[in-house]
Amino acid sequence: MISKTYTKYIQSLHEKKFRDVENAFIAEGSKVVMDLLTSSKIVCEKLLATQVWMNENEQQIRKYSHVKLEVVEDFELDKISALSSPNKVLGVFKKIIEGPIQPKGNITLVLDTIQDPGNLGTIIRIADWFGISAIICSENCADRYNPKVVQSTMGSLARVELIYTNLADWLLKNNDIKIFATALNGVGLENIKGLKEAIILIGNESKGISAEILELANEKITIPKLGDAESLNAAVATGIILSHMI
Amino acid sequence: MISKTYTKYIQSLHEKKFRDVENAFIAEGSKVVMDLLTSSKIVCEKLLATQVWMNENEQQIRKYSHVKLEVVEDFELDKISALSSPNKVLGVFKKIIEGPIQPKGNITLVLDTIQDPGNLGTIIRIADWFGISAIICSENCADRYNPKVVQSTMGSLARVELIYTNLADWLLKNNDIKIFATALNGVGLENIKGLKEAIILIGNESKGISAEILELANEKITIPKLGDAESLNAAVATGIILSHMI
Numbered sequence: 001m002i003s004k005t006y007t008k009y010i011q012s013l014h015e016k017k018f019r020d021v022e023n024a025f026i027a028e029g030s031k032v033v034m035d036l037l038t039s040s041k042i043v044c045e046k047l048l049a050t051q052v053w054m055n056e057n058e059q060q061i062r063k064y065s066h067v068k069l070e071v072v073e074d075f076e077l078d079k080i081s082a083l084s085s086p087n088k089v090l091g092v093f094k095k096i097i098e099g100p101i102q103p104k105g106n107i108t109l110v111l112d113t114i115q116d117p118g119n120l121g122t123i124i125r126i127a128d129w130f131g132i133s134a135i136i137c138s139e140n141c142a143d144r145y146n147p148k149v150v151q152s153t154m155g156s157l158a159r160v161e162l163i164y165t166n167l168a169d170w171l172l173k174n175n176d177i178k179i180f181a182t183a184l185n186g187v188g189l190e191n192i193k194g195l196k197e198a199i200i201l202i203g204n205e206s207k208g209i210s211a212e213i214l215e216l217a218n219e220k221i222t223i224p225k226l227g228d229a230e231s232l233n234a235a236v237a238t239g240i241i242l243s244h245m246i
Numbered sequence: 247m248i249s250k251t252y253t254k255y256i257q258s259l260h261e262k263k264f265r266d267v268e269n270a271f272i273a274e275g276s277k278v279v280m281d282l283l284t285s286s287k288i289v290c291e292k293l294l295a296t297q298v299w300m301n302e303n304e305q306q307i308r309k310y311s312h313v314k315l316e317v318v319e320d321f322e323l324d325k326i327s328a329l330s331s332p333n334k335v336l337g338v339f340k341k342i343i344e345g346p347i348q349p350k351g352n353i354t355l356v357l358d359t360i361q362d363p364g365n366l367g368t369i370i371r372i373a374d375w376f377g378i379s380a381i382i383c384s385e386n387c388a389d390r391y392n393p394k395v396v397q398s399t400m401g402s403l404a405r406v407e408l409i410y411t412n413l414a415d416w417l418l419k420n421n422d423i424k425i426f427a428t429a430l431n432g433v434g435l436e437n438i439k440g441l442k443e444a445i446i447l448i449g450n451e452s453k454g455i456s457a458e459i460l461e462l463a464n465e466k467i468t469i470p471k472l473g474d475a476e477s478l479n480a481a482v483a484t485g486i487i488l489s490h491m492i
Contacts, residue, residue: 118364125479126475126479127473128474131472131474132473154476154477155476156474223375224489227374227375227376227377227405232371236482236484236485239479243470
């Protein structure tokens with residue numbers, strides 16, 4: 001049985017302001033929780049799971065002897081979960097301690113106003129797939145610890161560094177690295193290959209990249225369009241761009 | 247003021263069984279509703295919108311003089327909407343009358359058990375971007391008229407034909423066309439270009455393509471992975487594959 005206080009504490013972590021105060025966040029579902037447990041960059045405060053889940057995962061969980069476990073009933077999980085259909089396990093984790101970011105010699109993604117949590121999570125997962133270790137986010141991007149972001153990273157959360165900062169300042173500080181931006185009348189993607197060092201700008205889906213930021217780009221690139229859709233989902237566009245450029 | 251009966255009717259359209267009985271579905275938000283209105287393949291039964299929206303879109307709406315309009319209050323929209331934050335307009339549409347599908351000489355997407363509505367909608371939008379006119383879905387794919395699918399197509403819904411059928415039967419009937427499937431140890435995507443005719447299989451995200459269907463593929467293709475993520479989102483993978491192969 002979870003105490004009322006701890007229930008309230010977990011529920012408060014659904015909101016950014018409390019995650020910031022407590023320096024903690026929640027993750028749900030076996031895949032995501034297990035991936036975070038194996039990460040050396042992240043500390044688990046507590047795992048709350050159903051008896052069935054505990055039995056199924058006993059061996060794996062034993063490896064993390066320092067992690068506090070609590071068996072919960074399904075109705076308790078319903079109360080603390082941020083999902084509409086709660087999973088069998090929920091972990092409370094301390095936020096990741098970020099290392100320094102090294103754009104020199106690497107590919108860095110820069111996100112301007114990606115506000116949909118599902119999109120941000122999916123972009124983190126894509127970055128992890130393509131071996132990109134750092135993402136720079138504008139301050140108005142979705143919070144990386146939003147439960148929906150955590151969910152859609154599918155375990156990639158701790159493998160990609162994220163920094164929230166003023167994009168213009170950050171880009172100006174790194175102006176020795178070529179900056180690519182997606183735009184309507186740019187160079188066809190198929191002409192750019194094998195990049196080892198670059199900054200790639202991804203813009204807000206409905207508004208694109210803001211004018212101030214777009215001005216700082218060195219080259220505009222375009223995903224060739226053969227049909228009638230007006231635009232592509234921001235995460236899909238990111239996947240396509242990275243698959244061609246790297 | 248919407249009648250109680252019509253309110254209940256619209257609410258019933260949130261569920262597949264009633265959409266099937268009524269042969270109707272709902273779409274929400276200016277972009278999606280406007281795109282469906284302009285389609286010759288789709289009939290609008292009624293548009294329900296706030297006074298503010300009606301004023302803003304008066305000129306455009308006049309073009310569709312046959313469409314019945316009803317001004318609704320925000321609280322009424324809350325009641326009939328399938329979205330957590332309702333938009334200013336909701337349209338009730340009759341289902342699309344499908345034309346015949348012509349896989350010969352074209353690229354056709356075949357989806358095996360894409361159950362997430364957001365993924366299906368995003369895949370329809372991607373198909374529209376790349377000029378693909380037909381998608382074959384296994385019978386257990388999400389319903390194309392699910393409000394979340396409609397929403398995430400961003401207006402591409404009526405521009406792509408969808409058929410729900412037994413995939414194995416359909417593939418066997420079209421066995422003169424080369425079938426590509428995404429798999430772990432396939433040919434690198436970068437080696438396949440400029441396809442004009444092909445069937446491309448996309449599988450369920452956690453389970454992939456079912457063994458029975460995978461057996462029917464002529465060539466396996468792989469999205470090269472440079473990092474640690476276990477998989478890519480199904481819609482992102484579809485976008486990457488199409489951007490390389492077409």
